[in-house]
Amino acid sequence: MKFSQFNAVIPYSEKFAVYNSFTQRVIFIDPTLKEVLDAAIHEGMDELAKVHPTFHQYLSDQEFLVEDHVNEIHKVKDRVRMVDENIDSFLLTINPSMNCNFKCWYCYETHVKGSRLNNDIIARINTFIFRTANIKGLKNFNLSLFGGEPLLYFEKDVIPVLDQYISQCRQHGLKPVIHFTTNGYLIDQAFVDYFKGKDVVPGFQITLDGYREKHDEVRYVSANKGSYFKIIENIKLLIRNAFPVQIRINYTEKNVDGSHLIVNEFSDIAPSIIQKYLRFNYHRVWQDGKHDNTYLLLEENVRKVEETGVTALTHESPNHVYESCYADKRNSAVINFNGDVFKCTARDFTQVKREGYLDNEGDIVWENNSLQRRMNAKFKNKPCLSCRIMPLCNGGCSQLAIEFMESVDDYCVYSGNENEKMRIVKNKIKEIVGV
Numbered sequence: 001m002k003f004s005q006f007n008a009v010i011p012y013s014e015k016f017a018v019y020n021s022f023t024q025r026v027i028f029i030d031p032t033l034k035e036v037l038d039a040a041i042h043e044g045m046d047e048l049a050k051v052h053p054t055f056h057q058y059l060s061d062q063e064f065l066v067e068d069h070v071n072e073i074h075k076v077k078d079r080v081r082m083v084d085e086n087i088d089s090f091l092l093t094i095n096p097s098m099n100c101n102f103k104c105w106y107c108y109e110t111h112v113k114g115s116r117l118n119n120d121i122i123a124r125i126n127t128f129i130f131r132t133a134n135i136k137g138l139k140n141f142n143l144s145l146f147g148g149e150p151l152l153y154f155e156k157d158v159i160p161v162l163d164q165y166i167s168q169c170r171q172h173g174l175k176p177v178i179h180f181t182t183n184g185y186l187i188d189q190a191f192v193d194y195f196k197g198k199d200v201v202p203g204f205q206i207t208l209d210g211y212r213e214k215h216d217e218v219r220y221v222s223a224n225k226g227s228y229f230k231i232i233e234n235i236k237l238l239i240r241n242a243f244p245v246q247i248r249i250n251y252t253e254k255n256v257d258g259s260h261l262i263v264n265e266f267s268d269i270a271p272s273i274i275q276k277y278l279r280f281n282y283h284r285v286w287q288d289g290k291h292d293n294t295y296l297l298l299e300e301n302v303r304k305v306e307e308t309g310v311t312a313l314t315h316e317s318p319n320h321v322y323e324s325c326y327a328d329k330r331n332s333a334v335i336n337f338n339g340d341v342f343k344c345t346a347r348d349f350t351q352v353k354r355e356g357y358l359d360n361e362g363d364i365v366w367e368n369n370s371l372q373r374r375m376n377a378k379f380k381n382k383p384c385l386s387c388r389i390m391p392l393c394n395g396g397c398s399q400l401a402i403e404f405m406e407s408v409d410d411y412c413v414y415s416g417n418e419n420e421k422m423r424i425v426k427n428k429i430k431e432i433v434g435v
C-alpha cells in the first residue's frame, strides 16, 4: 500500500492532523505517532505494517493508504467527468447588453455602447429556450443574466426572454431558477413586482468594492455621485421581499479592511431576514492578486461578519471539483447580446474570441471544435498531477487550462506556494471539525 498523494499532515491544536483532500477525512494523531508516520512515509508503508500494524490497518480502513497500483489522478478525473458531463442540467447565461452604467477600473469586459438584444436575437434565444426545455430527461434548467449590466434595458429586452423561460419551465415541470449578476443600481419596485407577479424568486450577486467611500471611489455614476447608498437600499428591497442576495466584495489590499462594517447597514432589518437572505462572498480583484499578508485582514473581516450570523465565503476554501465553474460543464452556454456564444464569463466577449454562435433556428453552433477542446483541457498541467489538493482545486478552471494548453510553461493558481495550499488544508479541517 502507499500513502495517498492527497494526504497532508499538518500541526493542529497541539496534535497533528492527517487530512485527505479526496475523501475529506481527517484524523488527529499525537506527536509520537506522527514520528512513526514520518518514518513510514520515508521508508514505505510496509514498514509501518510491521512496526505498528493497528495504525497501518486504521490508515488503510480510512483510505489514507491506497493500493500501490491505484492511479489517484484517475479517481479525480472520474469525479470531474461525473460533474462536468452531467446532462441532467443546463445552465444558460445571457448577456442582454455589454454596456454598463459604471466603469470600474478592473473590469475586464469591453463595454459596447448601445449594445442590446434586438428582436431577431430575442426570437433565436426564445427558440433555444423552447428546445432546451423540451430535452427529454432534463431535470434542471437555470437561467443567469450577466453582462455588462443586465438591468439596463430590463423591461424591453429582458422581460420577453424571462416570460418565455418561465412559461417553458412551467410547461415542462421544471422549476424556473433565475440569477442576476448585477451592480444593483437599477433595481426598483417595478422590478420586484415583475417576479412577484410570476411567483418566481430570483437570486442575486451584487458587487460592492468595500465600505462606503472605498466603494464610491470605484463605482460611481458621476464625479460627485457615488452608488453605495443606493445599492444598499436596493439590496434591502430585495431581501425584504425574500429574494436571496450574495454581496460579492471585490477586495484589494486597500479596501478589505473595514469591509465588515457593510453588515451594519442592515441593522434596521430583522436579523432572521438578514441571516436567511444575505451572504457575503469575498473575491480578490485579480489584478491585485499578490501573495502577501492581505489574507490576515481578510480573515479578521470575515470573522466579524460571521459574528453577526451572516455567512461570509472566501476562496480560501475551494471545492472546485464538485462545484466546478459553469464554463467547465458541457451543458452550459453564454449567449451574448448579438448571438455570439461563449463559455467563460471572465474574458472579453469579443467576436474573435467567441466559441460559437446561435443560428437562425435557435441552435448553438460550436466553432473550431471549441466545446470538445474545453472538455478535454484539464489534467495536462504537470504540477497538478502530483498535487495534494487537486481534488479541491481541480487544477483551476477550464479557461485557465485552455490558456496554458499551447504553452510550455506550467502553472499553479496558488503560484506553487505550499503555504497557501496548507492554509486551504487548514480551512478544510476547520470546516470538518468545526473548530
Ligand code: SF4
Residues within 6 Å of the ligand: 325, 326, 327, 328, 344, 345, 346, 347, 397, 398, 399, 400
Ligand atoms: S475564468 Fe475560469 S472560473 Fe472564471 S468564469 Fe472563466 S472558466 Fe469560470
Ligand code: SF4
Residues within 6 Å of the ligand: 383, 384, 385, 387, 388, 389, 390, 393, 394, 395, 396, 411, 412, 413, 414, 415, 416, 421
Ligand atoms: S493549480 Fe496548483 S494548487 Fe491547483 S491542483 Fe494544480 S498545482 Fe495544485
